[in-house]
Amino acid sequence: MAECLALADLGASINLMPFSIWKRLSLPDLTPTYMTLKLADRLLSRSVGVAEDVYVKVGSFHFSADFVIVDFDADPQVPLILGRSFLKTVRALIDVFEGELTLRVGKEAITFNLDPTSRYLANYSDMTAKRIDVIDMACKEYSQEVLVFLIDFLLEEVDAFCAIEDDPTSPKVYQPYLDPEGDILLLEEFLNDDLSLPLQIKEIICLKFVELKDLPPYLEYAFIEGDNKLPVIIAKDLSVEDKTTLITVLKSHKRAIAWKLSDIKGIDPEFCTHKILIEEDFEPTVQHQRRVNPKIHDVIKQEVIKLLDAGLIYPISNSHWVSPVHCVPKKGGFTVVKNEDNELILTRLVTGWRVCIDYRLFNEATRKDHFPLPFMDQMLERLAGNQYYCFLDSFSGYFQIPIDPKDQEKMTFTTHMERLLITACLLGYKMLQARFRERMLKRCEDTNLCLSWEKSHFVVKEGIDVGHKISKQGIKVDKAKVDVITKLPHPTTVKGIRSFLGHAGFYRRFI
Numbered sequence: 001m002a003e004c005l006a007l008a009d010l011g012a013s014i015n016l017m018p019f020s021i022w023k024r025l026s027l028p029d030l031t032p033t034y035m036t037l038k039l040a041d042r043l044l045s046r047s048v049g050v051a052e053d054v055y056v057k058v059g060s061f062h063f064s065a066d067f068v069i070v071d072f073d074a075d076p077q078v079p080l081i082l083g084r085s086f087l088k089t090v091r092a093l094i095d096v097f098e099g100e101l102t103l104r105v106g107k108e109a110i111t112f113n114l115d116p117t118s119r120y121l122a123n124y125s126d127m128t129a130k131r132i133d134v135i136d137m138a139c140k141e142y143s144q145e146v147l148v149f150l151i152d153f154l155l156e157e158v159d160a161f162c163a164i165e166d167d168p169t170s171p172k173v174y175q176p177y178l179d180p181e182g183d184i185l186l187l188e189e190f191l192n193d194d195l196s197l198p199l200q201i202k203e204i205i206c207l208k209f210v211e212l213k214d215l216p217p218y219l220e221y222a223f224i225e226g227d228n229k230l231p232v233i234i235a236k237d238l239s240v241e242d243k244t245t246l247i248t249v250l251k252s253h254k255r256a257i258a259w260k261l262s263d264i265k266g267i268d269p270e271f272c273t274h275k276i277l278i279e280e281d282f283e284p285t286v287q288h289q290r291r292v293n294p295k296i297h298d299v300i301k302q303e304v305i306k307l308l309d310a311g312l313i314y315p316i317s318n319s320h321w322v323s324p325v326h327c328v329p330k331k332g333g334f335t336v337v338k339n340e341d342n343e344l345i346l347t348r349l350v351t352g353w354r355v356c357i358d359y360r361l362f363n364e365a366t367r368k369d370h371f372p373l374p375f376m377d378q379m380l381e382r383l384a385g386n387q388y389y390c391f392l393d394s395f396s397g398y399f400q401i402p403i404d405p406k407d408q409e410k411m412t413f414t415t416h417m418e419r420l421l422i423t424a425c426l427l428g429y430k431m432l433q434a435r436f437r438e439r440m441l442k443r444c445e446d447t448n449l450c451l452s453w454e455k456s457h458f459v460v461k462e463g464i465d466v467g468h469k470i471s472k473q474g475i476k477v478d479k480a481k482v483d484v485i486t487k488l489p490h491p492t493t494v495k496g497i498r499s500f501l502g503h504a505g506f507y508r509r510f511i
């Protein structure tokens with residue numbers, strides 16, 4: 001058995017093996033692929049193929065991994081690169097403080113000390129420059145997030161420094177860090193509109209803010225961090241004391257709320273994973289991507305890039321199950337609009353496109369979970385009549401429950417660019433009463449479940465859920481849905497009649 005060192009690279013989405021190493025190991029034939037890779041030196045390289053099910057032994061553990069074979073000059077001492085796909089399979093955990101890398105299989109684990117690795121890399125001479133490209137690439141990718149933190153930190157330090165009396169010998173000033181001339185020059189470089197900066201300060205600060213839409217009269221925005229940062233939606237008629245208490249609770253549990261995709265961590269796989277069972281009489285199906293117009297083409301591309309950056313998907317060369325993607329209109333949070341009668345109604349406007357995966361054929365082959373779900377109208381009847389409510393919606397709930405690693409291949413989807421494997425699945429939202437909000441937020445934190453700031457309303461007296469307006473007075477019909485029914489075209493087919501009866505039957509209790 002051949003042994004060699006390997007580089008565990010979080011920046012690589014796939015496992016890489018040089019073509020020379022593949023020939024030396026006498027591995028089975030390669031699977032053809034049209035994958036194009038961008039290397040650390042910014043050059044594009046076509047892969048030779050994919051070596052599937054390569055036997056990898058790490059310590060006492062044995063794994064099966066797919067390697068993309070690329071013809072490039074291999075590092076003579078560390079020829080293999082193990083990317084996120086392998087690290088996810090072995091459930092790698094990096095402890096930066098202790099300098100350790102832990103791999104887990106079931107309840108067993110093996111830990112590697114990273115300190116010798118740092119000393120080992122320091123022995124490089126002429127090859128050290130090749131590693132700067134990797135660092136430069138990583139810095140370029142994450143500089144935006146780092147600069148956001150840095151600018152906020154600098155501005156806070158400036159405010160604190162200006163609050164001190166103009167006395168450099170003041171005990172409030174930590175003397176070893178006092179360098180007035182150097183600090184002023186540094187701040188001037190950051191605060192001036194210098195076009196040579198990677199990202200201007202005003203643009204960076206704007207990233208901390210989100211778009212605020214018009215709210216109904218009984219709701220308002222509150223901010224749990226600084227001025228106009230990290231907004232939440234609460235009731236407008238709360239007393240000052242109640243509002244302060246609510247903001248304090250939300251601030252102490254802000255990890256349970258997400259404002260952007262990178263805020264979600266996902267539920268711990270040891271706590272919950274989704275297993276996919278396939279019926280015995282179904283064969284795997286590989287579907288091709290349908291043609292889309294250029295506008296949708298760009299939407300899909302941006303969504304794939306976003307999910308790749310978040311580590312929720314990664315490229316895969318081959319799979320027995322492949323499903324195409326599809327785009328549908330996406331609605332945002334609630335906002336106030338006027339109808340034809342000049343009445344203000346609460347509705348959710350279409351704000352963009354939602355990229356979905358067409359799993360219809362796959363769903364037919366999937367064994368269903370026979371779980372007794374409650375009837376929605378009965379749940380709403382039990383909730384109606386209370387004074388306060390919390391309407392909570394998970395943030396990108398599709399991606400917060402991980403899929404069992406053995407079943408991830410079944411969720412492969414294809415685009416016009418490449419085939420990708422998704423590692424998370426659908427999660428429905430949960431609605432709890434306001435009195436349990438603190439326990440609920442703590443539970444979300446414990447399980448890494450994040451709520452959407454825009455679609456979650458805290459301690460409100462009324463709200464809309466599944467087309468019903470719920471308040472202390474009971475359940476009423478949503479005016480926005482009434483407008484939809486009144487504007488429905490006259491049915492001319494059997495399908496149209498069924499659609500109209502479905503809409504009308506949904507609100508028959510209010511007639």
